[in-house]
Amino acid sequence: xxxxxxxxxxxxxxxxxxxxxxxxxxxxxxxxxxxxxxxxxxxxxxxxxxxxxxxxxxxxxxxxxxxxxxxxxxxxxxxxxxxxxxxxxxxxxxxxxxxxxxxxxxxxxxxxxxxxxxxxxxxxxxxxxxxxxxxxxxxxxxxxxxxxxxxxxxxxxxxxxxxxxxxxxxxxxxxxxxxxxxxxxxxxxxxxxxxxxxxxxxxxxxxxxxxxxxxxxxxxxxxxxxxxxxxxxxxxxxxxxxxxxxxxxx
Amino acid sequence: xxxxxxxxxxxxxxxxxxxxxxxxxxxxxxxxxxxxxxxxxxxxxxxxxxxxxxxxxxxxxxxxxxxxxxxxxxxxxxxxxxxxxxxxxxxxxxxxxxxxxxxxxxxxxxxxxxxxxxxxxxxxxxxxxxxxxxxxxxxxxxxxxxxxxxxxxxxxxxxxxxxxxxxxxxxxxxxxxxxxxxxxxxxxxxxxxxxxxxxxxxxxxxxxxxxxxxxxxxxxxxxxxxxxxxxxxxxxxxxxxxxxxxxxxxxxxxxxxxxxxxxxxxxxxxxxxxxxxxxxxxxxxxxxxxxxxxxxxxxxxxxxxxxxxxxxxxxxxxxxxxxxxxxxxxxxxxxxxxxxxxxxxxxxxxxxxxxxxxxxxxxxxxxxxxxxxxxxxxxxxxxxxxxxxxxxxxxxxxxxxxxxxxxxxxxxxxxxxxxxxxxxxxxxxxxxxxxxxxxxxxxxxxxxxxxxxxxxxxxxxxxxxxxxxxxxxxxxxxxxxxxxxxxxxxxxxxxxxx
Ligand SMILES: Nc1ncnc2c1ncn2[C@@H]1O[C@H](COP(=O)(O)OP(=O)(O)O)[C@@H](O)[C@H]1O
Numbered sequence: 001x002x003x004x005x006x007x008x009x010x011x012x013x014x015x016x017x018x019x020x021x022x023x024x025x026x027x028x029x030x031x032x033x034x035x036x037x038x039x040x041x042x043x044x045x046x047x048x049x050x051x052x053x054x055x056x057x058x059x060x061x062x063x064x065x066x067x068x069x070x071x072x073x074x075x076x077x078x079x080x081x082x083x084x085x086x087x088x089x090x091x092x093x094x095x096x097x098x099x100x101x102x103x104x105x106x107x108x109x110x111x112x113x114x115x116x117x118x119x120x121x122x123x124x125x126x127x128x129x130x131x132x133x134x135x136x137x138x139x140x141x142x143x144x145x146x147x148x149x150x151x152x153x154x155x156x157x158x159x160x161x162x163x164x165x166x167x168x169x170x171x172x173x174x175x176x177x178x179x180x181x182x183x184x185x186x187x188x189x190x191x192x193x194x195x196x197x198x199x200x201x202x203x204x205x206x207x208x209x210x211x212x213x214x215x216x217x218x219x220x221x222x223x224x225x226x227x228x229x230x231x232x233x234x235x236x237x238x239x240x241x242x243x244x245x246x247x248x249x250x
Numbered sequence: 251x252x253x254x255x256x257x258x259x260x261x262x263x264x265x266x267x268x269x270x271x272x273x274x275x276x277x278x279x280x281x282x283x284x285x286x287x288x289x290x291x292x293x294x295x296x297x298x299x300x301x302x303x304x305x306x307x308x309x310x311x312x313x314x315x316x317x318x319x320x321x322x323x324x325x326x327x328x329x330x331x332x333x334x335x336x337x338x339x340x341x342x343x344x345x346x347x348x349x350x351x352x353x354x355x356x357x358x359x360x361x362x363x364x365x366x367x368x369x370x371x372x373x374x375x376x377x378x379x380x381x382x383x384x385x386x387x388x389x390x391x392x393x394x395x396x397x398x399x400x401x402x403x404x405x406x407x408x409x410x411x412x413x414x415x416x417x418x419x420x421x422x423x424x425x426x427x428x429x430x431x432x433x434x435x436x437x438x439x440x441x442x443x444x445x446x447x448x449x450x451x452x453x454x455x456x457x458x459x460x461x462x463x464x465x466x467x468x469x470x471x472x473x474x475x476x477x478x479x480x481x482x483x484x485x486x487x488x489x490x491x492x493x494x495x496x497x498x499x500x501x502x503x504x505x506x507x508x509x510x511x512x513x514x515x516x517x518x519x520x521x522x523x524x525x526x527x528x529x530x531x532x533x534x535x536x537x538x539x540x541x542x543x544x545x546x547x548x549x550x551x552x553x554x555x556x557x558x559x560x561x562x563x564x565x566x567x568x569x570x571x572x573x574x575x576x577x578x579x580x581x582x583x584x585x586x587x588x589x590x591x592x593x594x595x596x597x598x599x600x601x602x603x604x605x606x607x608x609x610x611x612x613x614x615x616x617x618x619x620x621x622x623x624x625x626x627x628x629x630x631x632x633x634x635x636x637x638x639x640x641x642x643x644x645x646x647x648x649x650x651x652x653x654x655x656x657x658x659x660x661x662x663x664x665x666x667x668x669x670x671x672x673x674x675x676x677x678x679x680x681x682x683x684x685x686x687x688x689x690x691x692x693x694x695x696x697x698x699x700x701x702x703x704x705x706x707x708x709x710x711x712x713x714x715x716x717x718x719x720x721x722x723x724x725x726x727x728x729x730x731x732x733x734x735x736x737x738x739x740x741x742x743x744x745x746x747x748x
Pocket of ligand 1: 660
């Protein structure tokens, strides 16, 4: 079998062993069952523990399947944890860009806003954490769509004349997002409004959310409706800082 | 032209952070390292001061690298620290005599009790502005001197030095040259005369603390020497207790301005200006900050011992969640507390009760209660404890709080912020900087070296990042507050005098 990775096979075998076992298993038991060296087994278990697929009992030191396995396919990261871990980086982004910042994740075919920082001009604004936005018509959503392989394309509802409602046009836009590492939205959801967003990555580079700034078109874009490079840089920097804190580049 | 920056060291209870700030007061890079919590006996909590210093040495290059800047671009260094945590070390070798005893530690309970009943105790409270409690460092120093053989005579001969964490860090940063503390940290020892802002001979004698071991008391914003270690060549412009630093970071420079920092514990500070306000309701009189050459600003403080640490307890001891923020997720699985209340008097109750014999309770348990209700009760405990302190503050100061400025790790919890707005019936505002403790230390240090011109310049940096408005109906608020107070009463008198 060309191109297979032995340690992944072993990791899978360890997970199966833990799933098939009576409950918790000790390191030696697992190593013995699979006829692996203890050191190798320990290394794999530690990695699995880091990504949350395995948990170790603090008292006995034995291993069991981790909570993250149960949530596979639903949400990778608790939304409140995502907010807690990104809050220190979202603030400087708002300060530098002078615009409102939002962080989103996917919930049932839409963007769920999990964090919102006001535009720093001290005008009256309302928190819209918990709001749902369309995936295909927002920068936050396009980032999420671009990195969610195989997720069903949502119904492409039209909001403005510029909303991408043609699946082909959307697909090529998403291709562009993957190439650029960030997404834009110019009057595709709300008239007069534009946005820039970039992916937040967790362990193994998995995209767990998106962060972006949004505001009036003339504050986000240049005269040719292209997002200001300075803003794009700020958004990317913030996304990268959060990703690093979430362990993306380890 | 190369851009200049200011660095803050936030030496906290659970970790030490180094943060680089730019001229707008925005965070440029951050490096953080946790240190070990030692619990040798129930009620005892210790840190290894050497481990903490090593962490600072390790964090320094890391935070510069992450910011992509050189040491020469650092205009000043400011220190904010966990307050009341006390350590004694050998002047010659620099090795600590035992571990640092931290602010949550209650080993001085019996000692404090005995001291408080002495005839001159009231005078000491008057001089220091503080009630007798295990919280403060004076009794802690006395305990160390009493329980370490030979230490008292070494202290009298000047062979050992003592200090709170900023003193320990300044001493190490300056290559063991500078033994100094700032007025805010000194105001938490019970040894400082809160009016003259120097060590009180009476208080030192009362607690039996040799003057020779105490650091020099300085203005918070001033000159603490130039670092030769960790950040060689950088001027240490400021030191502040963490809560005073947060008040500074929130730019609460005017009398009447207040903030509450939600971390391991929570601390509401109200700037009372150059006027010293005495509390009739269990608040502390403390120094807010002092700029070199100016009179000190004072504050009233409401200290709550257990808030974020209740969430940690829920995570680590009950293992019902795997990370602190998940408390919000769990709490949102239910609509209310189901009649359940948790009063976390783990080491007694601080403001406004100051009951060291109280211990925690969970009341209102029925078979209906789920872990979701418990999670809600955990968050509500922080909200109601804030309410008690705000009530005391309003009464003492004669002012009425109209909005609450918040900061700290728990402000990431939107449900909690809403609860606080609901129970206080005032808007809760989070500024565009969660790390206000570090920011305050940076502001103070930057001010000392002229990086920022004046307090007004700093105010320009303050912006609203989020706001929560009260939505709870008044009847519910009243009923719930009554229930909370009944729950609090049930914690009293649990520890019997021996
Ligand atoms: N989202 C959250 N909800 C509730 N509590 C939280 C949340 N995030 C962090 N905490 C709590 O906040 C505390 C950490 O805040 P921090 O400001 O870093 O504290 P400190 O400076 O006192 O160490 C911890 O006690 C943790 O349990």
